[in-house]
Amino acid sequence: MTIVPQPPVAQPAPNKSAETVDPVYRQIRDLVYKVSGIYKAEEKLYLLADGCARRMKQTDARTPREYWDRLTAAPSRDAELRELLNEITIGETCLFRSQPQLDALRKVILPEIVTEKVKQVTKRLRIWSAGCSTGEESYTLAMNMLEESERLLKGWTVEILATDLNDRSVETAKAGIYGDYALRNTSDLYKRKYFSTVDEKRLQVRPEVKKLIAFSRLNLQDDSKMLFMKGMDLIFCCNVLIYFDGASKSKVINHFFSDLNFGGYFFLGTSESLMKLNDQFHLVHFPGTIAYWKPSLSSGKL
Amino acid sequence: MTTSVNRTIRERVQRIETMPAIPAVFLPLLRLLNNSVDEVKLDEVVRLISYDGAIAAQCLRVAGSPLFGMAQPPKSIKGAVISLGLRRVETILLTCCLGQAFPAKKWALDPAVFWRHSLGCAMVCRKFSEKLAAADHEKAYMAGLLHDIGFMVNCLAFPKEFAMAMERACQEEVPLHEAEHSTMGFTHCETGRVLAEKWKLADDIIAVIAHHHGVGQSQKSQPLVALVHLSDLLCRTRGLGYGYYERRMVDLIADPAWAILLQEHRDLEGVDLVRFTFELDEAVGEIHALVSTVFGLAPATART
Numbered sequence: 001m002t003i004v005p006q007p008p009v010a011q012p013a014p015n016k017s018a019e020t021v022d023p024v025y026r027q028i029r030d031l032v033y034k035v036s037g038i039y040k041a042e043e044k045l046y047l048l049a050d051g052c053a054r055r056m057k058q059t060d061a062r063t064p065r066e067y068w069d070r071l072t073a074a075p076s077r078d079a080e081l082r083e084l085l086n087e088i089t090i091g092e093t094c095l096f097r098s099q100p101q102l103d104a105l106r107k108v109i110l111p112e113i114v115t116e117k118v119k120q121v122t123k124r125l126r127i128w129s130a131g132c133s134t135g136e137e138s139y140t141l142a143m144n145m146l147e148e149s150e151r152l153l154k155g156w157t158v159e160i161l162a163t164d165l166n167d168r169s170v171e172t173a174k175a176g177i178y179g180d181y182a183l184r185n186t187s188d189l190y191k192r193k194y195f196s197t198v199d200e201k202r203l204q205v206r207p208e209v210k211k212l213i214a215f216s217r218l219n220l221q222d223d224s225k226m227l228f229m230k231g232m233d234l235i236f237c238c239n240v241l242i243y244f245d246g247a248s249k250s251k252v253i254n255h256f257f258s259d260l261n262f263g264g265y266f267f268l269g270t271s272e273s274l275m276k277l278n279d280q281f282h283l284v285h286f287p288g289t290i291a292y293w294k295p296s297l298s299s300g301k302l
Numbered sequence: 303m304t305t306s307v308n309r310t311i312r313e314r315v316q317r318i319e320t321m322p323a324i325p326a327v328f329l330p331l332l333r334l335l336n337n338s339v340d341e342v343k344l345d346e347v348v349r350l351i352s353y354d355g356a357i358a359a360q361c362l363r364v365a366g367s368p369l370f371g372m373a374q375p376p377k378s379i380k381g382a383v384i385s386l387g388l389r390r391v392e393t394i395l396l397t398c399c400l401g402q403a404f405p406a407k408k409w410a411l412d413p414a415v416f417w418r419h420s421l422g423c424a425m426v427c428r429k430f431s432e433k434l435a436a437a438d439h440e441k442a443y444m445a446g447l448l449h450d451i452g453f454m455v456n457c458l459a460f461p462k463e464f465a466m467a468m469e470r471a472c473q474e475e476v477p478l479h480e481a482e483h484s485t486m487g488f489t490h491c492e493t494g495r496v497l498a499e500k501w502k503l504a505d506d507i508i509a510v511i512a513h514h515h516g517v518g519q520s521q522k523s524q525p526l527v528a529l530v531h532l533s534d535l536l537c538r539t540r541g542l543g544y545g546y547y548e549r550r551m552v553d554l555i556a557d558p559a560w561a562i563l564l565q566e567h568r569d570l571e572g573v574d575l576v577r578f579t580f581e582l583d584e585a586v587g588e589i590h591a592l593v594s595t596v597f598g599l600a601p602a603t604a605r606t
Contacts, residue, residue, distance in 0.1 A: 039577055042584035107549050273576035283575060285539040285552040
């Protein structure tokens with residue numbers, strides 16, 4: 001999925017009172033959730049309202065109610081919903097997007113997977129960034145794994161597979177060059193350690209980080225290719241399935257389930273839900289984040 | 303738990319009463335809450351609330367919070383009762399009274415963090431119970447509000463021992479009740495129970511206080527205990543915990559409490575837990591604001 005990251009147009013104060021939001025936005029929020037699994041909480045409704053405002057301009061809708069009609073009436077319906085989804089997820093493409101997710105990964109999940117795999121005498125960790133877009137998530141994962149390479153993952157081989165449907169995204173990802181906006185959550189420590197300067201405004205990921213990742217083009221709906229993605233410990237698929245219809249989504253999720261090792265985890269975007277599309281995965285909570293777990297053989301929860 | 307530990311807890315809890323200034327309306331209110339709603343007279347509640355001017359004013363402010371369903375603070379207690387219902391106003395009064403009973407002090411557990419968790423859990427319990435047609439929503443709120451009252455007992459009656467437990471929990475990033483157990487040999491469930499019995503709280507609330515970390519052990523009111531147990535876990539993963547990182551994965555649906563709740567409330571099956579989780583995040587800001595209103599504690603950012 002290619003969404004070229006760019007700063008949102010206007011960013012109002014985050015704590016805008018809920019009463020000032022037109023009730024139509026709650027209807028739109030519920031529609032977006034039903035179709036895509038993306039849920040914009042009440043306090044983030046202004047983000048949804050902003051996204052709608054930008055689309056209203058493009059579609060000449062004068063009121064939120066008119067825009068609701070564009071979103072619900074054929075023939076504009078499907079295309080417009082896609083455009084809106086682009087708008088509301090655009091800000092999520094950056095490095096270190098979700099700290100709670102990374103905390104869960106390093107504090108809870110990795111120690112558990114490491115303990116489990118050492119029993120099987122395997123010291124190989126396989127991670128898949130499915131729908132890696134321009135590489136932000138893949139590099140974030142790689143840097144976090146490198147941070148553990150002297151501790152938990154000492155003597156381990158880490159492989160990160162990063163795939164995207166779009167060739168151009170994959171090329172951008174391979175280059176690993178990012179500006180201020182993509183790096184807004186990246187600490188100075190990480191910048192110094194894992195990046196080199198390209199020019200005044202841009203940094204490039206260092207080769208030792210890139211070495212961990214294999215970027216390639218892959219269509220998640222290509223069943224024959226999906227069958228080869230086996231033996232994963234972790235799969236990340238952020239804001240990609242939101243564009244799929246129910247049946248395709250369900251198929252891809254089933255692939256993910258069988259591609260994961262027992263005891264492996266599947267992460268979606270921060271405000272994204274799998275809804276009830278798969279009853280084999282266990283929905284699990286970590287502080288500030290949720291994930292889907294394929295129970296380990298020893299847990300007795302299969 | 304040994305008899306001697308039990309005796310120590312009882313002795314120390316006896317002394318608590320002399321420490322904080324419990325508002326005069328508090329104990330009559332608890333008795334009122336034990337009655338079923340049709341036995342409670344409107345005038346009696348209004349009289350109780352109006353007895354203490356400061357508490358009455360605070361009740362009106364709290365009733366005006368979006369979390370309690372009114373857009374504007376009501377003008378009179380009677381007005382609040384009419385628009386919110388008797389039971390809800392009672393729970394608001396209880397919330398305000400607790401704020402007075404345990405004034406903000408420097409404790410092993412930051413009072414702001416404690417009240418955010420208690421009030422947060424009360425809200426989550428109510429929202430959760432609202433998804434279940436047959437549940438008593440205000441009872442759920444009350445159970446959530448009081449479930450961890452034992453931590454206050456620990457702060458007042460076992461300050462040194464509890465400070466050690468708290469430190470251990472933060473350092474090892476383990477659940478607080480586990481750290482209490484390994485440090486002190488007992489937990490807030492036992493100390494809370496002693497206080498609850500002394501206050502003559504209703505049996506189902508006592509069951510919640512005593513068993514919310516081990517639902518299966520409860521002889522009574524298992525569905526309510528299960529509801530509080532699950533809400534407590536949810537709070538602790540969504541920014542309303544005890545202010546430190548709990549290093550653990552929580553599988554709510556596989557938790558025995560889920561099955562217990564499901565047995566009583568079949569409609570639990572239809573609850574979209576992810577959406578519910580996201581919805582809870584919406585209330586976190588309001589809860590922080592409410593804690594500073596009711597308990598006079600400045601909002602600060604807590605991580606978990």
